[in-house]
Amino acid sequence: MSRSQEHHKFEGWIGHDNTRHMVWGSFEPKPWEETDIEIEVTHCGICSSDIHVLRSGWGPTTYPVVVGHEIIGIAVRVGEDAKTDIRVGDRVGVGAQSDACLRRKPPATALDWSDCKECAKGKENRCAHASTTYNGCFYSAAANGAKTMGGYARYNRCPSHFVFKIPDALRSEHAAPMMCAGLTVYSALASVPSSDIGGLEQHLEGRKIGVVGIGGLGHLAIQLARAMGADYVVGISRGETKRDDAGKLEGLVGSTLSWALPDYGKLEVAVNELVVNGLTISGSLIGSTAEMREMLRLVTEKGIRPWVELRNMKDANQAIMDMEAGKAWYRLVLEA
Ligand SMILES: NC(=O)c1ccc[n+]([C@@H]2O[C@H](COP(=O)([O-])OP(=O)(O)OC[C@H]3O[C@@H](n4cnc5c(N)ncnc54)[C@H](OP(=O)(O)O)[C@@H]3O)[C@@H](O)[C@H]2O)c1
Ligand SMILES: [Zn+2]
Ligand SMILES: [Zn+2]
Numbered sequence: 001m002s003r004s005q006e007h008h009k010f011e012g013w014i015g016h017d018n019t020r021h022m023v024w025g026s027f028e029p030k031p032w033e034e035t036d037i038e039i040e041v042t043h044c045g046i047c048s049s050d051i052h053v054l055r056s057g058w059g060p061t062t063y064p065v066v067v068g069h070e071i072i073g074i075a076v077r078v079g080e081d082a083k084t085d086i087r088v089g090d091r092v093g094v095g096a097q098s099d100a101c102l103r104r105k106p107p108a109t110a111l112d113w114s115d116c117k118e119c120a121k122g123k124e125n126r127c128a129h130a131s132t133t134y135n136g137c138f139y140s141a142a143a144n145g146a147k148t149m150g151g152y153a154r155y156n157r158c159p160s161h162f163v164f165k166i167p168d169a170l171r172s173e174h175a176a177p178m179m180c181a182g183l184t185v186y187s188a189l190a191s192v193p194s195s196d197i198g199g200l201e202q203h204l205e206g207r208k209i210g211v212v213g214i215g216g217l218g219h220l221a222i223q224l225a226r227a228m229g230a231d232y233v234v235g236i237s238r239g240e241t242k243r244d245d246a247g248k249l250e251g252l253v254g255s256t257l258s259w260a261l262p263d264y265g266k267l268e269v270a271v272n273e274l275v276v277n278g279l280t281i282s283g284s285l286i287g288s289t290a291e292m293r294e295m296l297r298l299v300t301e302k303g304i305r306p307w308v309e310l311r312n313m314k315d316a317n318q319a320i321m322d323m324e325a326g327k328a329w330y331r332l333v334l335e336a
Contacts, residue, residue, distance in 0.1 A: 008038060008076065012066040012153025013316045018056040021317045022152070027066060029157040030138045030146040037084070037163045038077035039092055044151035044313075045070030045176040046323050046332040047216065049096070053135050054320070057263035061135050068151030068334070069096040069133040070179040072172045075163070082160035091166040094158050095179035096286045098148045099131035099138050100124040102161060109141055124161075125187075125286045133158075152316050152334060164292055167300045177216060177306040177331040178299060180286065185221035186295035187287030189228055200298055204230035212236045214246060219330040220306055222249040224295075227302040245307075245330075308333045 010029045013022035030036075050067035052058050071094040075086050086092055101113035103120065113119075118126040129139055134150035137143075138159070150156070166175045194203045209225040211218045214235045225233045226249075235246040246252065273279065287295070298304070307330040311319040319332050 008040070008155045010149070010153065010155050010157075012068075012149065012151075013313075015054045015061070015065045015067065016063050018054065018061065022054070022320075027064065027149055027153075028146075029149065029155070030143045032079075032157065033140060033142050033159070034079035034081040035083070035140075035159055035161075036077075036079045036157055037075050037082055037086060037092065037160045039071065039073040039094065039156045039158065039163070040076045040336075041071055041073040041151050041153055041156055041313075042336050043070075043072040043172045043176040044068040044153075044334045045180065045216070045308075046319055046328070046334065047096075047180050048323070049180070050134075050150075050152075051320060051324055052263060055263075062147065065135050066149040066151075066153050067134050068153065069094070070176040070181070070333075071095075071133070071151030071156050072166060072176045072179070073151075073156065076155070079160065084160045084163065084165075086160065086163060086165055091172065091175075093164045093166050093175055093179045094133060094151065094156055094162060095164075095183055095292060096133050097125055097130055098133040098136065098158050098162050099129070099140075100127035100161075101129040101139060102127075104140065107141055109139055122290050123288050125288050130285075133162075152313070154336070161289065164289075164296065167296055169300050170296070173308050173310055173333045173335065174305045175296075176333045177220065177308060178295065179292075181217045181306070181331065182220050182224070182299065183287040183292050183295055184284065185217050186224055186298070187291045188284035189221065189224055190287075190291060190294070191282070191284060198229075200228060200294065202229045204228045206231060208232055208234065210234045210236055213238075214242045214249075214330070216306075216328065216331040219245070219249055220304070222246065223304045224298070226250045227298060227304055306331050310335050 011026045014025045075090045101116045105112045105114045136148040137145045209230045211221045234252045313334045313336045
C-alpha cells in the first residue's frame, strides 16, 4: 500500500461563535492513527445542517467548529492498518459520520463496546456512539476524545471505516452532495417496506412518494424515488417557482418519512388521521456505510446527478449567507 508521510497543514473556516462569520485559520486534527486516511479536500457541499450547527440551532455547539460533511478530495495519506482498498491518489469522500463504537474494546477504547448490536448489524449510523463529522469527537484510546473537524478546510483526517471511494463516472462536484443529502434520502427511501423481490430498482413499485420541500435533499429524493421504481413522486413546495424543476426531476408537483431537522423542530399531527388511515411516521438519520456504497452504485448506474452551483472555498461565508437566504439552486458546493 502506498503512503505519504508528508506533513499537511490543517487550515479551514472556523466558526468561533453563533453570531460572527467563520474565520480562516489553523486547527489541530485528531492524532494520526494507522487506521486513518488523510484527504486533501477539493470539494465540500453545503448542507443545511452546517448552518444549524454554526448557529447552535440544535443546542449549544462546541466552538471552535469547522463544519462541512459532504467532503470529496484526494487521499494523500493512508494508514498501514486502514481496512480499505483506497490508495494514495484515489478520489474519496466522507459524509456526516466520522466515528462509531465499531465494537472496540479496551485497550482500543476505555469502555468495552463489543456488544453493540447496531454496529454488529452494520448500522453504524444508529450506534449510541455515532459521531458526527463536526461538533463530535473520536472514540479510540489514541484519539482521546479529539474533536471532529469538517470539510470547509484544506485537509480532513478520518478513520478509514468512514471514507468511501468515489466511482470514476461521478464528478467530484456531483459526488459531494451525495455524501450527506444523497445518503440520507436514499436510506429513508430504502427503509420503505418492500417485497424486494426485484431488487433496488423495483423497491418502491406500487408506491406514491411525496417529498416535502424541494431543496438539497428534496431534489435528490425525487430523482432517487423514481430510480427506485416509485409509481409516481409528488414534490410539495411552498411556492410555484419550482414547478418546472420538479418536472425536469421527473417528479410531480402513504407513509411520511422525515429527515428535516429544523432548529427546535416539532411535528404536529392529527392523531385521528393517523389512526383512521393507518399511517406511519418515521425518522431517518443519514445512513449506514453499506447504504452509502449501494447509493453510490445506484446513482452511477442510473445517471442521477444533483443540481449544483460551484463556489470558491474562499467565498464560504457568502455561500452560507446565500444558502440561508434560500438562493441555493439546489446545492452549493465549495471548490478548493
Ligand atoms: N436526518 C438527517 O440525517 C439529515 C441529513 C441531512 C440534512 N438534514 C436536514 O434536512 C433539512 C433539509 O436540508 P437541505 O440541506 O436539503 O436544506 P435546503 O436545501 O435548504 O432545503 C430545504 C427545503 O425546505 C423547504 N423549506 C425551507 N424553509 C421552510 C419553512 N420555513 N417551512 C417549510 N419548508 C421550508 C424549502 O423547499 P421549498 O422551497 O420547495 O418549499 C427548502 O428548499 C435540514 O433541516 C437539514 O438539517 C437531515
Ligand atoms: Zn448534511
Ligand atoms: Zn456501535
